[in-house]
Amino acid sequence: QLQLQESGPGLVKPSETLSLTCTVSGGSISSSNYYWGWIRQPPGKGLEWIGSIYYSGSTYCKPSLKSRVTISVDTSKNQFSLNLSSVTAADTAVYYCASYNSGSFGDSWGQGTPVTVSS
Amino acid sequence: EIVMTQSPATLSVSPGERATLSCRASQSVSSNLAWYQQTPGQAPRLLIYDASIRATGIPARFSGSGSGTEFTLTISILQSEDFAVYYCQQYDTWPLTFGGGTTVEIK
Numbered sequence: 001q002l003q004l005q006e007s008g009p010g011l012v013k014p015s016e017t018l019s020l021t022c023t024v025s026g027g028s029i030s031s032s033n034y035y036w037g038w039i040r041q042p043p044g045k046g047l048e049w050i051g052s053i054y055y056s057g058s059t060y061c062k063p064s065l066k067s068r069v070t071i072s073v074d075t076s077k078n079q080f081s082l083n084l085s086s087v088t089a090a091d092t093a094v095y096y097c098a099s100y101n102s103g104s105f106g107d108s109w110g111q112g113t114p115v116t117v118s119s
Numbered sequence: 120e121i122v123m124t125q126s127p128a129t130l131s132v133s134p135g136e137r138a139t140l141s142c143r144a145s146q147s148v149s150s151n152l153a154w155y156q157q158t159p160g161q162a163p164r165l166l167i168y169d170a171s172i173r174a175t176g177i178p179a180r181f182s183g184s185g186s187g188t189e190f191t192l193t194i195s196i197l198q199s200e201d202f203a204v205y206y207c208q209q210y211d212t213w214p215l216t217f218g219g220g221t222t223v224e225i226k
Contacts, residue, residue, distance in 0.1 A: 037215075047155075047163065048208055049215040060213045063120065096162055104210035105153035107174065109162040 002026045004097050004110035012117050014093075018084040022097030022110060029078045030055040035103035036080045038071065040093040041112075048093075052100050053080055060103075087117045120144050121209050125218035127167035131226040134197050140221045142190040150221035152191045154183055157220075158203045166205075167192065197223070 098106035
């Protein structure tokens, strides 16, 4: 069973870049079976898929966020990362990473990390 | 992008009763649909994928059905731990999209 763990700052200033890393254990991030995804949940609201990456570097992103999102993978560290630029208060959320089986459904999730955008 | 609409927003059910949750897609997603359960302060947990296949370790009281644009999650006999928020998600077409969720609360 895969385990995923998010890490990164819990507080980011407006207009700056939010950077998070997800460390995968219990399996290889180079597995051909998975995409690796980022999902967020604003306080009291529902889930929003941000984007997913394959170990080769192929990515898909939510169109409305695409101009601000960079997702990358580091196979040597078994990690993948999210950068979200020019953040505003609307980007305040719990951010989850997940393993997406065949790029489809999230079968293992990290515990989530809260990120607040505030000066 | 495909819009997923869940109904009702809130469902009040007594323990031991049946709960039926609906999810509608704005266009056909075939059977490329998953259901998740989220309890307060926890990450979502995969319940169902491919519209009707239970994920590993999910009790048989959870069942999914449907295809195309109309889907249903049924919890046959509600247990105390089943009171939670449930989300559907389509994976037929990028971008992946979630429904807004249905809260199952104790009546």
